[in-house]
Amino acid sequence: MRAIGIILAGGNNSRMRELSDKRAIAAMPVAGSYRSIDFALSNMANSHIQKVAVLTQYNARSLNEHLSSSKWWDFGRKQGGLFVFTPTITKDNGLWYQGTADAIYQNIDFLKESHEPYVVIASGDCIYRMDYNKVLEYHIAKRADITVVCTTCEDQKEVERFGVVRMNDDDRIVEFEEKPIVSSYNTISTGIYVVRRRQLIELLERAALEGRHDFVNDILIRYKNLKRIYGYKTDAYWSNISTAEAYYRTNMDFLRHDIRNYFFKQEPSIKTKIDDLPPAKYNPEAVVKNSLVSSGSIINGTVENSVLFKDVYVGNNCVIKNSVILNNVYIGDNTRIENCIVESRDTIRANSCYCGENEIKIVVEKNERYAL
Helix, strand or coil: CCEEEEEECCCCCHHHHHHHCCCCHHHCEECCCEEHHHHHHHHHHHCCCCEEEEECCCCCHHHHHHCCCCHHHCCCCCCCEEEEECCCCCCCCCCCCCCHHHHHHHCHHHHHCCCCCEEEEEECCEEECCCHHHHHHHHHHCCCCEEEEEEECCCHHHHHHCEEEEECCCCEEEEEEECCCCCCCCEEEEEEEEEEHHHHHHHHHHHHHCCCCCHHHHHHHCCCCCCCEEEEECCCCEEECCCHHHHHHHHHHCCCHHHHHHHHHCCCCCCCCCCCCCCCEECCCCEEECCEECCCCEECCEEECCEECCCCEECCCCEEECCEECCCCEECCCCEEECEEECCCCEECCCCEEECCCCCEEECCECCCCCC
């Protein structure tokens, strides 16, 4: 393809509550066996983008570990490859990334040393499938300076989390408001952009000279009347997991047959790093209904409408309902968990009860697993 890829995966978000305390949002587990960033990486690979940079910053250890080999997404080639860039101290700069535009600017050599004419910029915290070739074709046909992929947000309360756009009859963006308190529009930006490489270098260098660091506010909104910025509308499934509630809801979506088929039964597939684990084991007392149970898990109790990630142990007489249980959790006997997200590597003592009442409860327990 005639483009290189950049995935922004460095952000922190307090709306994830305790879930982002020890990992980047792009490294959040999704749908049993995947990480959030797998979807953007797979879309890049499936669109034949051979050279991709991931910009990480906050709590990057888990993400760096996941990206330690590029072979899972088929980037291990002679040309191109997968690059992971973290903030580096140089003679001219000793700061962290100050914003999305600054993150790309600090790695501007990656853009300057590439030869492909276009750049696809995506976010690491979104769950979707997309052929970026179609967006690029649209970008060229419209003779756009920047193309923003947009979708419709069904829930008006959720609109405040996103950039809201208004387009004219030709799909050119005439209004762009970042995270408004109230908006009468429900067309939102998905955080996926296509821009000409040289144009991007020029915009970033100008923004840096003026001390501006944010891609949306300081490039898209600032230049919307000067540059030809178009919206590319998509109606396919798209979800952003940057709040605890949205994360829970997205995982629950994967209990739907149509969503699972859309992501995992259609070619080209979503790829991830493979762990060598045995299949899930269901002991005679296990009762499992409408749930995703991942490899390495052992089930003794009742699991309903839940997503269990890898290496989860559910003890005798346990009841797990409407919950998301992250990797390597041990749940002791006679425990009840309902409407919760249980943090990874937790040990839940026997005879415990956790129920989320009005909102999703996040369970973080650090009990000793093996008592001598």
